[in-house]
Amino acid sequence: MNNEGFLSLDNEVYKKAVDDYFWWNLRQDLGESGDITTKLLPFSFNKKVTAEIRFKSNFGVLAGREEIEFFLRNNNIKNYEFFYEDRDYIRKKDGLIARITAKASEILAYERIILNLLQSMTSVATNTRIFIFDLEKVKSRSVVAATRKNPLGLIDKKAVSIGGGLAHRLGLFDAILIKDNHLSVLGRENDIFLTQKYIDKINKSKASFFEVECDSLVNFIHIIDLFEKAELGENLKKDFVIMFDNFTPKEAKKAVKLLKDKKLDRYIYTEISGGINLFNLEEYGKCGTDIISTSFLSLATKHVDIGMDFV
Secondary structure: OOOHHHOOOOOHHHHHHHHHHHHHHHHHHHOOOOOHHHHHOOOOOOOEEEEEEEEOOOEEEOOOHHHHHHHHHHOOOOEEEEOOOOOOEEEHHHOEEEEEEEEHHHHHHHHHHHHHHHHHHHHHHHHHHHHHHHHHHOOOOOEEEOOOOOOOOHHHHHHHHHOOOEOOOOOOOOOEEEOHHHHHHHHHHOOHHHOHHHHHHHHHOOOOEEEEEEOOHHHHHHHHHHHHHOOHHHHOOOEEEEEEEOOOHHHHHHHHHHHHHOOOOOOEEEEEEOOOOOOOHHHHHOOOOOEEEOOHHHHOOOOOOEEEEEO
């Protein structure tokens, strides 16, 4: 369920996602006219300058170095140096992240695009690390995971991974997740996904794992009954996850206990999702689920402050 290896510039899909991000942001920022402010000012476009990127918040986990280096190389900027690796802790007092030397016109044109990505990824990675710290306080066994509710798609997933979280399902292409809307479409045939016929199809698929969403304890009990009747414990070759959607901590604890009592926890992973944030995280962390997934990692992130200045 950890797709961290996919989220690398060595992977063509992720590489294209990053390239598309930079291309689209450059297109929006420069438009048809380019940087009209820089064009107006009386200095040579070819004048070489050095800029420093500095971390200005109290604490953070750096993320985005690989992507920024990729952007600089693609734009023929070769004179740069980073002083931290992705995943490194960084503080305001020793916050020099990188130094870039290039034409003034290049740095002025690319400044905001570089900072936006670096700030966004570092903010998500930092937020993820804070979630992990809070789970460690209550000695939780749960792993924090990203959802697909995120503005930057695979780039946000990478940032969560750098922060120590689980990238989890990257898109519709890499894992099977049967949600309530799928079941609504199936109607009275909505139990077929846990029959041996369909499990054979799932086993032969390219899916990295197989997950089913449930929205109540009654629904959960029905799913594990189907699982037992079809004797899928030994037959399912993919990791199987049951997601507790919008369960309360009390309901989640009951479900986890029931799974253990039936000795099905060796076959089935559990995930809880829906409305989880830093204010209720510790309660959910005590439920005993394998995974806690939340869009709070990327959608409600408190952004770190990163700036760039010429020296």
